[in-house]
Amino acid sequence: MKSFEIPYSSTNQFSKLVIDYLNEGLELKPFISHFPRLEKFEKQIVEKQSHKINRKILVEILRKQNSNLSLSEQSRRNIKRLLSENTFSITTGHQLCLFTGPLYFIYKIISSLNLSKKLKEKYPKKDFIPIFWMATEDHDFQEVNHINLFGEKIEWDSKQSGPVGQMKTEGIRKVLEELKVTLGKSENAQQLIQLFENAYLKQSSLADATRYLVNELFGKYGILIIDGDDKRLKEQFLQVIKKDILQNGFVKSIQKCNNELVKNYKVQAHVRDVNFFKLSNEKRELIKGGITANEIEKEPEKFSPNVLMRPLYQESILPNIAYVGGGSEVGYWMQLKIAFKQEKIPFPILILRNSAMLISTKQFQRVIDLGFVLEDLFLEETKLHKQYIQMQTSSISLEKELETTNRVFDTILERIVDKNLQSTIKAEKQKQLKSLQKLEKKLLKSEKRQHKIALEKISKLKKNLFPNNSLQERFDNFIPFYLKHGENFIEILLSELNPLAANFVILPLQ
Numbered sequence: 361m362k363s364f365e366i367p368y369s370s371t372n373q374f375s376k377l378v379i380d381y382l383n384e385g386l387e388l389k390p391f392i393s394h395f396p397r398l399e400k401f402e403k404q405i406v407e408k409q410s411h412k413i414n415r416k417i418l419v420e421i422l423r424k425q426n427s428n429l430s431l432s433e434q435s436r437r438n439i440k441r442l443l444s445e446n447t448f449s450i451t452t453g454h455q456l457c458l459f460t461g462p463l464y465f466i467y468k469i470i471s472s473l474n475l476s477k478k479l480k481e482k483y484p485k486k487d488f489i490p491i492f493w494m495a496t497e498d499h500d501f502q503e504v505n506h507i508n509l510f511g512e513k514i515e516w517d518s519k520q521s522g523p524v525g526q527m528k529t530e531g532i533r534k535v536l537e538e539l540k541v542t543l544g545k546s547e548n549a550q551q552l553i554q555l556f557e558n559a560y561l562k563q564s565s566l567a568d569a570t571r572y573l574v575n576e577l578f579g580k581y582g583i584l585i586i587d588g589d590d591k592r593l594k595e596q597f598l599q600v601i602k603k604d605i606l607q608n609g610f611v612k613s614i615q616k617c618n619n620e621l622v623k624n625y626k627v628q629a630h631v632r633d634v635n636f637f638k639l640s641n642e643k644r645e646l647i648k649g650g651i652t653a654n655e656i657e658k659e660p661e662k663f664s665p666n667v668l669m670r671p672l673y674q675e676s677i678l679p680n681i682a683y684v685g686g687g688s689e690v691g692y693w694m695q696l697k698i699a700f701k702q703e704k705i706p707f708p709i710l711i712l713r714n715s716a717m718l719i720s721t722k723q724f725q726r727v728i729d730l731g732f733v734l735e736d737l738f739l740e741e742t743k744l745h746k747q748y749i750q751m752q753t754s755s756i757s758l759e760k761e762l763e764t765t766n767r768v769f770d771t772i773l774e775r776i777v778d779k780n781l782q783s784t785i786k787a788e789k790q791k792q793l794k795s796l797q798k799l800e801k802k803l804l805k806s807e808k809r810q811h812k813i814a815l816e817k818i819s820k821l822k823k824n825l826f827p828n829n830s831l832q833e834r835f836d837n838f839i840p841f842y843l844k845h846g847e848n849f850i851e852i853l854l855s856e857l858n859p860l861a862a863n864f865v866i867l868p869l870q
Contacts, residue, residue, distance in 0.1 A: 363856045364734055365863035367713070370737045373831055377625040377694075378687040378712060382862045384724075387624060391617060391694035393707040396682075396860060398482050400709060405486065406449060408707040413679055415443050417592055425587055428568070429575045434582035435795060438489045442679065446486050450476045452684035452713065453493030455525050456570040458516055458535075459556060459575075463715065463833040470850075470861040471713045472551070473581050478590070478860065488681075489584060491734045492511035492574055493674060496525025496567045497664040501596075501643040504566075505566045507837040508827065514538060525567035525589055543839070548846045552839060559695040577850065588673060592848060596715045597673050600703065601636060602665050605651050608633040613698040615667060628691035629667050637664040671696055675705050684859065685713045688771045708753060714857040716865040717825060717832050718841055724868040726821060729815065732830035734866050742820045745815050751812060758800040765792050845869065 368382060369511045371399040381388055382393045393407070394400035421438050431439075441447045448634055460466060472490040480486040498504075504524055506515040516535050519525045536556055543549040563566055563569040571585045588594075594601070603609035614631040621627055637644045638651070639662045647663075656663060666671045674680065683693065690710050700707040717737075719727075727734060731751050736744065769789035776782050827835040842849050856867055 363716075363865050363867045365736060365865055366735050369863050370735050372465070373738065375687055376713075377508070377691050380624075380759065381690060381710070382712065387823060388694070391470065391621065391697045395711050396709055396711050396862075397867070398478060398860060401479060401681060402482070402710050404706070405438060406485070408681050410678060411706050414596055414676060415445075415679065417596070418677060418679075419443055421590055421592060421678070422584060422586060426571070426575070426585060431575070432579045432582065432584060435575075435579055436581045436586060438487075440582055441487045441583045442489060443557070444487065446485060447489060448479075448679045449489045449676060450479070450684065450711075450719075451493055451708075452492045453494045453495055453499075453518045453674075453679050455498050455504050457507075458532075459507050459539075460573065461507060462843065463714070463718075463836055465837055466577075466838050466850075466853070467716060467833060468686075468713045469578055469583060469695050470853045470857050471711065473583065474579065474854060475684065476582075477712060477860045478858075488642060491678065491680075492578075492583055492585045494528070494567060494570055494585060494587050495670075496526065496587050497523045497639070497644065498525075498533065499523055499637075501527070503843045507594075508540060508835050509539075509837055509839055511623055511827075512527065512542075512767060514542070520642070523589065523639060523644050525565060525587065525662045526568075526642070527566045528579065529566060529569055531561045533832050536560065537852060539741060543843065547615070551846065552842060570814060581854075586678075588677075589661070589664075589706050591659075591661040593677050594673075595829050596663075597676050598657060598660055600669070600672055600676065601660060601665075602653055602656050604635050604669065605647060605652060605656065607664070607743050610669070610702075614695055617695045617698050623692070627695060628688050629695060631668060631695070632643065635666045635669045637666060638662055639664050667692060667697075668696060668804060672705060675700070675708060676703075676713050676845070678817075680708050681706075682711050682765065684713050686713055711859050712862070714859055714865060715831070715833060716853075716857060716867050719866060719868050720837060720868055723824065726817060727816060730818060737866075741819060744818050744822065747812060748818060749811060758796050758803075762793060762796055765789070767795060841869065 369379050377388070387692050394404060399659065400820040419439055419442050422442070442449075450472045454465050454468060455461070457465055469490070469492060472492070476488040476490045479486070499522060501518070501520070505518065506513055510849055517534055518527065518531050522807060536553070539556065540553055544551060555573070559573040559576070561571045567587055571587070574583065574585055611631055611633050619629050633646045635816070635838065636647055638647050644664055671683070687695070690712055693710055697707055727737065730748060732744070739747065769785060769792070773782060773785055776785060825832055838849070845852065853869070857865060
């Protein structure tokens with residue numbers, strides 16, 4: 361079945377900033393380079409061409425970091441292409457989530473792959489390389505150590521601390537044994553187990569495991585995987601590291617953006633005087649002073665950018681023209697426009713990653729049979745129940761009676777001058793309206809009893825499609841869909857998701 365698109369605004373799941381950005385709201389123009397349209401990339405390419413990066417070192421490091429992988433021929437060609445001034449990257453990134461974590465991990469990569477392909481078609485004389493940036497230096501282990509699968513939480517318990525990329529994969533064997541029981545013995549299940557065992561039991565660190573996993577899933581499409589936790593890469597970022605740590609050189613520029621953004625939107629990330637952590641002894645700690653220029657120059661690898669410095673770092677070392685991220689990422693990148701200008705680094709085009717709901721053909725048919733349209737799925741469960749009941753009978757709605765009662769009392773009030781009497785009439789009006797509303801609830805309750813089975817189906821549908829009362833992509837893992845569709849699952853997503861479509865996708869699957 362073909363996919364269906366609905367406006368993001370109809371889902372009630374995305375921020376005002378995201379909706380305004382997709383609608384190209386002029387109030388956001390000061391915080392971006394260009395709105396995400398294919399023709400706008402021509403200017404972005406010209407801007408990035410004027411910003412020199414060390415392509416030779418980038419290629420050397422990519423080859424070294426990926427030397428233990430079985431790279432596809434396309435990935436090998438893509439690494440070599442990065443030496444050319446006519447090659448640009450489309451970057452996305454994420455934390456090192458166990459077994460890829462929530463579905464949107466997958467959607468981010470799909471979006472970067474598809475955007476690279478569309479740009480090549482539009483600008484055939486240029487090359488566009490999809491890159492996955494591993495957030496190896498993040499230290500929030502609780503965000504990456506589990507997946508939600510078939511309603512259960514599968515968790516990796518470890519006492520390790522510090523940057524998650526440096527953590528050893530010890531203890532994951534126990535998690536894999538639990539996963540084997542859950543997945544069963546189908547051919548696709550065996551493929552997944554083999555993939556995960558090769559990733560987590562044969563690689564020494566979480567960074568190596570994630571690199572292997574992403575390459576196995578997406579390598580044949582030419583994805584390149586980079587780890588910013590590298591001395592030679594950070595040496596190219598030395599001036600920014602020193603400016604932030606020694607001079608508090610970014611707090612004013614970022615705060616200036618924040619002060620303007622906050623007039624209409626929520627600010628995503630908190631700016632500090634110093635926006636780097638220091639890595640030492642399996643720890644990632646805030647810097648509170650006492651750092652010298654000599655220390656930074658000697659060991660730049662020990663200084664880890666926070667969420668607001670990472671974009672500047674990324675754009676300093678990559679020939680990047682677009683960043684693919686979720687709504688919150690788009691938000692905090694917009695806090696950095698002035699900081700980018702300050703450092704004379706081109707600000708990339710921000711692409712909202714694809715968002716999708718995967719729905720079985722059985723679930724899709726149930727929506728239709730119940731009399732709903734797909735957009736109705738995003739209503740609250742109680743509203744869906746009420747809408748269903750109202751579709752079955754019009755007798756429970758007392759909306760007309762409420763309107764009539766309002767008009768009658770308003771007409772009476774217009775003729776009354778006595779303020780005491782007006783108060784009495786207003787009180788009586790409220791009493792009558794409350795009585796009608798109470799009666800309407802009783803009528804609804806009575807109808808619900810008669811349609812109990814249908815309402816239970818609606819509740820089950822909502823629970824399955826909105827696990828934990830959130831979007832499916834923010835909670836569920838890709839495993840259940842891979843079990844049904846195998847490697848074809850990735851192909852389906854690639855064929856159905858368009859990162860420039862600016863609509864939420866509902867994708868029925870067999």
